Amino acid sequence: MSANDRLAAANRAWLDAAKVFAINMMASPGAGKTSLITRTVEPLRDELRIGAVDGDIATTLDADRIAALGIPTVQINTGGTCHLDAAMLQSALLQLPLEELDLLIIENVGNLVCPASFKLGGHRSVLIASVPEGDDKPYKYPVMYRGVDALVLNKMDVLAAFEFDVDYFLQGVEVLNPSLAFFPLSCKTGEGLETWLAWLRKEVREYVPGDSGASN
Amino acid sequence: MSANDRLAAANRAWLDAAKVFAINMMASPGAGKTSLITRTVEPLRDELRIGAVDGDIATTLDADRIAALGIPTVQINTGGTCHLDAAMLQSALLQLPLEELDLLIIENVGNLVCPASFKLGGHRSVLIASVPEGDDKPYKYPVMYRGVDALVLNKMDVLAAFEFDVDYFLQGVEVLNPSLAFFPLSCKTGEGLETWLAWLRKEVREYVPGDSGASN
Numbered sequence: 276m277s278a279n280d281r282l283a284a285a286n287r288a289w290l291d292a293a294k295v296f297a298i299n300m301m302a303s304p305g306a307g308k309t310s311l312i313t314r315t316v317e318p319l320r321d322e323l324r325i326g327a328v329d330g331d332i333a334t335t336l337d338a339d340r341i342a343a344l345g346i347p348t349v350q351i352n353t354g355g356t357c358h359l360d361a362a363m364l365q366s367a368l369l370q371l372p373l374e375e376l377d378l379l380i381i382e383n384v385g386n387l388v389c390p391a392s393f394k395l396g397g398h399r400s401v402l403i404a405s406v407p408e409g410d411d412k413p414y415k416y417p418v419m420y421r422g423v424d425a426l427v428l429n430k431m432d433v434l435a436a437f438e439f440d441v442d443y444f445l446q447g448v449e450v451l452n453p454s455l456a457f458f459p460l461s462c463k464t465g466e467g468l469e470t471w472l473a474w475l476r477k478e479v480r481e482y483v484p485g486d487s488g489a490s491n
Numbered sequence: 492m493s494a495n496d497r498l499a500a501a502n503r504a505w506l507d508a509a510k511v512f513a514i515n516m517m518a519s520p521g522a523g524k525t526s527l528i529t530r531t532v533e534p535l536r537d538e539l540r541i542g543a544v545d546g547d548i549a550t551t552l553d554a555d556r557i558a559a560l561g562i563p564t565v566q567i568n569t570g571g572t573c574h575l576d577a578a579m580l581q582s583a584l585l586q587l588p589l590e591e592l593d594l595l596i597i598e599n600v601g602n603l604v605c606p607a608s609f610k611l612g613g614h615r616s617v618l619i620a621s622v623p624e625g626d627d628k629p630y631k632y633p634v635m636y637r638g639v640d641a642l643v644l645n646k647m648d649v650l651a652a653f654e655f656d657v658d659y660f661l662q663g664v665e666v667l668n669p670s671l672a673f674f675p676l677s678c679k680t681g682e683g684l685e686t687w688l689a690w691l692r693k694e695v696r697e698y699v700p701g702d703s704g705a706s707n
Contacts, residue, residue: 303520304603304632305624332604334630355634357573357604385631386604387520388548388573407623407646408521414550415601416520418571430623433652 279393282361286368286396291484293373295326297381297397298475299359299491301419303412304385306405307429309337310462311471312380316344318472319378323479326376328367330359330384337382347371358389361396378479387412391419399478400491405429410439413447420448424491425456427471432461495609498577502584502612507700509589511542513597513613514691515575515707517635519628520601522621523645525553526678527687528596532560534688535594539695542592544583546575546600553598563587574605577612594695603628607635615694616707621645626655629663636664640707641672643687648677 276284290297302308309329316325326347329338338350349367351359364381371379381397383390402423404412407430413420420426426448428441441459448455456474460467492500506513518524525545532541542563545554554566565583567575580597587595597613599606618639620628623646629636636642642664644657657675664671672690676683 303601303624304628305519305621331631333633336627336630355604355608357602384604385519386573386602388571388600388602389605392571405521405623407621407649408519411552412520414552415547417549433623433649436649436652 279361282365283394283396286361286364287398289368290373290379290396290398293376294484295373295376295379296479296482297379299381299383299395299397299400300403301383301390301400301423302385302403303387303405303408306385306403306408307462308382308385308403309340311403311427311429312341312382313344314462314465314468315380315472315475316341316346319476320344320346323377324375325378325380326371328364328371328379328381330363330382332356332384341382347376353384357384357386358393359383359395360393364395387416387419391422394491397491398482399424401425401427403427403429406431406434406437406439409437410441410444411447413444413451417451421451423452423455425458425474428457428459429462431459431466432464495577498581499610499612502577502580503614505584506589506595506612506614509592510700511589511592511595512695512698513595515597515599515611515613515616516619517599517606517616517639518601518619519603519621519624522601522619522624523678524598524601524619525556527619527643527645528557528598529560530678530681530684531596531688531691532557532562535692536560536562539593540591541594541596542587544580544587544595544597546579546598548572548600557598563592569600573600573602574609575599575611576609580611603632603635607638610707613707614698615640617641617643619643619645622647622650622653622655625653626657626660627663629660629667633667637667639668639671641674641690644673644675645678647675647682648680
């Protein structure tokens with residue numbers, strides 16, 4: 276077990292002790308991580324106590340957008356590193372009021388390669404793909420697609436403007452990860468968001484601390 | 492000087508001895524690296540002898556598209572590594588008929604972070620951004636934007652469908668890299684390609700082996 280995996284297990288134990296369900300959101304630059312977080316927090320913040328950790332190479336642009344939603348937000352500036360790791364999450368957890376949260380949303384660095392290799396300790400991992408990136412991404416970034424629990428396909432509102440074959444995309448996903456949950460949606464128009472929100476609500480509701488499978 | 496930088500300098504010397512001008516193309520996943528290479532090789536292959544090196548995490552999808560253009564193409568499968576490095580390029584150069592080439596196009600791994608830190612030995616580096624990624628990318632990935640000689644903004648045909656402020660984007664670029672060449676274009680419609688091709692033609696024509704500035 277690597278040092279990072281051990282720290283990820285410690286983060287998981289800490290989150291479970293505080294009864295906080297945590298999700299790790301990963302994506303290419305510009306796929307819509309911050310937009311999806313905004314679209315998730317807005318409808319859920321009255322029923323769930325939500326906090327956020329925002330990882331970025333530089334700037335607080337995303338963290339500022341999330342903090343503007345009025346939830347506890349911690350910015351992790353990785354200083355050039357291409358992914359979050361368990362130690363960075365640990366330092367962020369120290370700054371959050373965990374006992375007052377039900378759900379923690381972690382926004383990883385925009386990258387389809389590096390974050391896949393570093394567990395953080397969360398309960399679920401979510402990959403956000405987007406239509407303009409192209410339908411070949413599962414084939415080209417298999418480690419990322421294999422490792423996640425849920426897949427969002429964002430920017431469905433522009434599907435007609437791009438040569439994106441949803442069947443070809445899903446065939447690639449199916450080979451790598453047949454059991455993952457799939458949510459085509461548009462953060463811009465709102466189409467498909469309800470199904471994603473229903474899945475997340477259910478995951479939080481059914482969460483049993485200490486009994487939620489492998490660390491993510 | 493790091494081991495990678497020393498190998499990059501060796502690659503550069505080798506390219507110069509063979510009189511091959513090399514460009515390193517970098518971008519997010521799905522920004523359009525392979526499409527731009529296709530759109531560049533097609534009109535130039537009758538006037539320049541072009542070869543390609545294609546770096547990918549997995550699969551030969553991109554290399555197959557480029558090889559289909561009928562030019563010498565070497566695939567580098569990084570096996571999970573998030574960038575090309577000078578040693579990988581060296582092994583690719585061994586497999587190419589360098590004496591028969593004028594221009595070598597290197598397609599790096601789809602990633603806005605890692606490739607920026609590893610010189611390969613080429614003469615120019617080109618970043619391909621795309622409209623759907625969003626106008627905040629120069630602010631969020633400054634190392635990548637700071638280090639390149641030319642910036643292509645692809646997918647201009649869908650500008651109206653996205654909230655992309657070209658002025659805001661360029662303000663971010665200007666602070667980091669005031670002298671870079673900028674090419675807004677669409678690989679899909681072909682708009683703007685002539686200006687890009689004119690720049691590349693000029694760079695190749697004016698290339699003096701052994702006298703072309705820092706290794707990229």
